[in-house]
Amino acid sequence: MTLAEQPTPAPEQPAPRGRRADAERNRAAIMEAAGVVFAEYGGAVDVREIARRSGVGMGTLYRHFPTKDDLLLTVLEQQFGSWLTAAHEQASATEDPWQALTGFFEQMLTTQAGNRAVVESYTTRGGPTPDCAQRCYTFIDELRIRCMDVGLLRPDVTTEDLVLLSGSLSQAVLTTGDSHPGQWRRLLRISLDGLSSRNTEPLPEPTVHAETPTSD
Known part of the structure; x- marks a missing residue:
C-alpha cells in the first residue's frame, strides 16, 4: 500500500458538552x-485534603493539576491578581497620597493575615511569580512618587526601602499570627511614622559588599 493509499486518520472528536461542563465544574x-x-495551612498542606474538600478523586485533581506546585501557583496568581486589582482601585479612589500609601500596607497585611500561602510567597519571592513581584514593585513605586511629590514622605526613602519593609512586615504577620494576632498593626504604625517627612535625620546608607577578588 502506497502512502497515498493509506486511510486518513479520523479527526479527533471534541469532548461532549456534558463532559466539558463536568470538567469545568471539577476544576472550579x-x-x-x-x-x-492553602490559606489555612500554607503550601505544605497535603493535596488529599484539597481533594476531600472539593469532592473529587485524586485522579481528577491530578488531571487538572499534575503537581501540587501547579495548583498552588495557579491559586496564588489568581488571588494575588485579585488583591492587586483591588489595591489599585482603592489607591485611585483615595485623593490623599499618604492615605493611599498607608491604605496599601493595611490592605496588603490584612489580606495576608488571612492567607498563609500568600504571605509565604510574598516573604520568599515578593509574590507568587516574578511577574507578580514586578507588578507589585511598580505599584509601590507609584505610591512612593505620589507621596514624594507633595512632600509627605521623607526624601531619602526609596522604592526598594518600601518593598523590603513590606516583606519584613509580611514576615511579622507569618511569625506572630498564632501567638500575637494583630501585632503587625503596631509594627506597621511604628514603620509608617518613621517614613513621614517629619523625620529629618538622614537614613544610613545601605551597605555595599565589596566584590571578592578572584585569583588569576
Whole structure:
C-alpha cells in the first residue's frame, strides 16, 4: 500500500458538552477548595485534603493539576491578581497620597493575615511569580512618587526601602499570627511614622559588599 493509499486518520472528536461542563465544574471546585486550604495551612498542606474538600478523586485533581506546585501557583496568581486589582482601585479612589500609601500596607497585611500561602510567597519571592513581584514593585513605586511629590514622605526613602519593609512586615504577620494576632498593626504604625517627612535625620546608607577578588 502506497502512502497515498493509506486511510486518513479520523479527526479527533471534541469532548461532549456534558463532559466539558463536568470538567469545568471539577476544576472550579478544586480551585475554590485549594484557595481555602492553602490559606489555612500554607503550601505544605497535603493535596488529599484539597481533594476531600472539593469532592473529587485524586485522579481528577491530578488531571487538572499534575503537581501540587501547579495548583498552588495557579491559586496564588489568581488571588494575588485579585488583591492587586483591588489595591489599585482603592489607591485611585483615595485623593490623599499618604492615605493611599498607608491604605496599601493595611490592605496588603490584612489580606495576608488571612492567607498563609500568600504571605509565604510574598516573604520568599515578593509574590507568587516574578511577574507578580514586578507588578507589585511598580505599584509601590507609584505610591512612593505620589507621596514624594507633595512632600509627605521623607526624601531619602526609596522604592526598594518600601518593598523590603513590606516583606519584613509580611514576615511579622507569618511569625506572630498564632501567638500575637494583630501585632503587625503596631509594627506597621511604628514603620509608617518613621517614613513621614517629619523625620529629618538622614537614613544610613545601605551597605555595599565589596566584590571578592578572584585569583588569576
